[in-house]
Amino acid sequence: MGTEKTDEELMLAYARGDAFAFDLLYARRRGMLYRFILRSVPERAVADELFQDTWSRAIQARSRYRVEAKFSTWLLQIAHNLIVDHLRRQRPQADADETEHVLGQLDAPDRERPEEVLSDFEQRRRLQLALEALPDEQRVAFLLRVDSGLGLEEIAQVTGAGHETVKSRLRYAFAKIRERLAE
Amino acid sequence: MSDIKKPSQEDFDAEFDAFLREENSRMAQLYRKLPHPEPNAALDARVRAQARQALRQHPDTTTTETSSRRPSRARAWLPAFGAAATLVLVAGLAWRLAPPTSSTRETAPAAQVAPAAPAQSDNAAAPAPVSGSMQEAAPAQAAAEVSARASQPQRELRRSMAPQTPSSPIVDAAKARAKSAADRTAGAAAGAAAPALVAPTDAAKPTAFPPAANAPMVQSAPPPRAAPPPPALAAEPSTPVAAEQKMMKSAPAPAAAPSTAPPQATIENHVEAKQAFSDNMAADGPPPIIQPDSADPTRYRWELASNSSPSAQKRSGVYPPDAPPLQTWVAIIRTMLRDGHRDAAKQALADLRARHPDFRVPSDLHSLE
Numbered sequence: 192m193g194t195e196k197t198d199e200e201l202m203l204a205y206a207r208g209d210a211f212a213f214d215l216l217y218a219r220r221r222g223m224l225y226r227f228i229l230r231s232v233p234e235r236a237v238a239d240e241l242f243q244d245t246w247s248r249a250i251q252a253r254s255r256y257r258v259e260a261k262f263s264t265w266l267l268q269i270a271h272n273l274i275v276d277h278l279r280r281q282r283p284q285a286d287a288d289e290t291e292h293v294l295g296q297l298d299a300p301d302r303e304r305p306e307e308v309l310s311d312f313e314q315r316r317r318l319q320l321a322l323e324a325l326p327d328e329q330r331v332a333f334l335l336r337v338d339s340g341l342g343l344e345e346i347a348q349v350t351g352a353g354h355e356t357v358k359s360r361l362r363y364a365f366a367k368i369r370e371r372l373a374e
Numbered sequence: 375m376s377d378i379k380k381p382s383q384e385d386f387d388a389e390f391d392a393f394l395r396e397e398n399s400r401m402a403q404l405y406r407k408l409p410h411p412e413p414n415a416a417l418d419a420r421v422r423a424q425a426r427q428a429l430r431q432h433p434d435t436t437t438t439e440t441s442s443r444r445p446s447r448a449r450a451w452l453p454a455f456g457a458a459a460t461l462v463l464v465a466g467l468a469w470r471l472a473p474p475t476s477s478t479r480e481t482a483p484a485a486q487v488a489p490a491a492p493a494q495s496d497n498a499a500a501p502a503p504v505s506g507s508m509q510e511a512a513p514a515q516a517a518a519e520v521s522a523r524a525s526q527p528q529r530e531l532r533r534s535m536a537p538q539t540p541s542s543p544i545v546d547a548a549k550a551r552a553k554s555a556a557d558r559t560a561g562a563a564a565g566a567a568a569p570a571l572v573a574p575t576d577a578a579k580p581t582a583f584p585p586a587a588n589a590p591m592v593q594s595a596p597p598p599r600a601a602p603p604p605p606a607l608a609a610e611p612s613t614p615v616a617a618e619q620k621m622m623k624s625a626p627a628p629a630a631a632p633s634t635a636p637p638q639a640t641i642e643n644h645v646e647a648k649q650a651f652s653d654n655m656a657a658d659g660p661p662p663i664i665q666p667d668s669a670d671p672t673r674y675r676w677e678l679a680s681n682s683s684p685s686a687q688k689r690s691g692v693y694p695p696d697a698p699p700l701q702t703w704v705a706i707i708r709t710m711l712r713d714g715h716r717d718a719a720k721q722a723l724a725d726l727r728a729r730h731p732d733f734r735v736p737s738d739l740h741s742l743e
Binding site for chain 2: 205208210213214217221222225226229239242243246247250251253311314315318319336337338340343358361362365366368369372
């Protein structure tokens with residue numbers, strides 16, 4: 192009969208000492224966060240480490256948590272920062288040539304929709320490959336949109352980028368994936 | 375070419391717009407077909423354990439924060455504590471150094487009755503007739519003792535409230551007087567030159583200051599006329615304590631004063647204290663032996679025995695002219711009245727009043743005045 196508590200209410204309850212609230216919150220957001228991290232950082236061990244670090248940061252910052260944004264946005268922002276730090280240590284960002292290559296493909300002649308001609312398995316494989324091939328910023332924006340269901344403003348808030356920048360990243364990511372599926 | 379590109383661009387824009395607007399776009403549907411990996415149980419357990427560990431450490435963190443704030447709270451209270459301590463100190467000093475209270479003022483005249491005299495040990499060493507010397511000093515001493523006893527609780531209270539006497543000219547002077555008098559008394563006792571009365575006759579110097587109160591018997595000198603004791607008394611114990619005991623025996627009224635005259639009355643009025651002493655002098659003490667002189671019935675032979683000490687001395691004489699102790703004197707006057715020698719009694723009372731100006735005439739003798 193009682194209404195389900197929001198993520199923000201659960202986080203506030205945990206900040207007041209309610210461990211059960213954290214269990215509920217964790218069960219609700221663990222998969223989304225883990226996928227976001229795992230698809231940003233392919234190595235599973237690294238993803239596990241970043242996943243735990245993300246929750247650890249949230250736990251430590253519980254007393255400073257204020258309901259100024261969605262909890263998922265706040266949590267993804269923490270994870271994004273950790274991912275960025277990790278990626279900066281691991282490899283350089285995708286260069287602009289790759290981006291220009293994808294943009295050039297947007298003007299390619301029309302063809303059949305790939306999802307209609309490929310099997311589901313092949314589509315999933317290609318999508319997976321396309322995601323892995325995306326530049327980090329574009330992949331993060333795409334995952335935040337598709338997996339976490341964030342809008343442009345929320346993605347901008349998580350990534351710290353501008354609204355138009357996020358839209359542009361999404362556009363590039365969308366084009367690359369679409370191109371990869373159409374191959 | 376432009377016709378071919380345009381629909382493609384439009385399709386792309388339409389799909390992209392749908393991708394941005396809709397939760398269930400075609401791209402989203404395809405993405406959801408991907409495997410959805412989740413953290414393993416061990417990772418879940420680590421995260422949950424970390425969350426509970428943080429809650430268990432929360433009180434410690436709070437305590438740490440509180441303890442870090444505690445010094446600031448203590449610092450905030452420091453001015454208040456300092457102000458309170460200063461107030462208490464100032465109040466104590468002011469109370470300690472304030473002008474004497476009413477009781478102190480009222481006990482002061484007792485000290486004036488027996489003013490300090492320089493070189494009292496010299497006076498004590500000088501021989502003097504027995505008559506009148508002790509008796510004249512006795513009222514002043516006894517009155518002072520009564521006053522001193524009355525003010526004793528106050529001195530005790532002050533001593534407990536201010537264990538260390540603040541340095542002030544008054545206090546220093548009192549200390550110096552007490553010390554010098556004690557030294558003089560000790561020197562006289564060592565010389566065994568009849569020093570016994572030096573201390574007892576100085577009972578009339580109760581002050582509000584502990585040092586003076588500790589040595590009231592030796593501080594004040596007897597009146598200049600308070601001559602040394604008779605040779606018989608010179609053999610008495612020479613220590614101040616023994617001298618005080620001797621004085622109490624020879625003039626027993628002071629010991630009885632607190633029981634018959636309330637100390638509060640003494641505090642209220644020093645004159646009343648002296649009168650109470652006089653009454654006691656006339657009422658208490660061993661009964662003297664008074665007999666009419668066989669040669670002259672208007673003269674009375676008196677004999678006084680001090681029976682409260684092993685070394686009690688018998689004193690006797692014929693009045694007139696031998697002046698007896700005060701109570702004996704009063705008894706002689708009453709005997710004269712009883713024997714019908716009114717004129718002699720009247721003369722005896724006048725003689726007594728001349729020697730004891732502070733003596734309050736008992737009510738039964740008022741008719742003689």
